[in-house]
Amino acid sequence: DAGVIQSPRHEVTEMGQEVTLRCKPISGHDYLFWYRQTMMRGLELLIYFNNNVPIDDSGMPEDRFSAKMPNASFSTLKIQPSEPRDSAVYFCASSLGSQPQHFGDGTRLSIL
């Protein structure tokens, strides 16, 4: 069975550009999570969805960040405009109910 699929794996862009990260959860999972990981702050939860509905977005750093889940098999995390401090590894994870979360391979984002 395919795991959580994220794209792109790497993204390098200039400050001020729009960045869109994509995630396909494991089929049948009803929870989807977006995390950001940096050396300074560790693994931070940005937002999570249950059955495509955003449940908790308190971790979203500011209005420049937005996330959508239009259907059960796809989610996006968008940053507009991007800033150098947004550089990090962004992980998507999914789970079924109370079962453990499974992580994608992540997107390594560099904002110049």
Added chain:
Amino acid sequence: QKEVEQNSGPLSVPEGAIASLNCTYSDRVSQSFFWYRQYSGKSPELIMSIYSNGDKEDGRFTAQLNKASQYVSLLIRDSQPSDSATYLCAVRYGTSYGKLTFGQGTILTVHP
């Protein structure tokens, strides 16, 4: 603020020794506890989950949970250099179905 605390290390042990990783959490209303392993440049992968007080063993790994002391640990027996990684403790609090709170992680180095 619900928190999960880990000693960031690094923890260095010789090959063949027992590595002991510790984690404390701040809220008594906690249901589920997880240990993830993260190799450098990779995504977190689940290695153990524990839900009730006591010990749970899986191969060379043993998770120990003490809810009264709000303490969860991971023991790795017969440590191998391939165990060198960052180990993340994660807690699902009772009021946040689906959501995990992660510790900062402990860096483990197993030297030959």
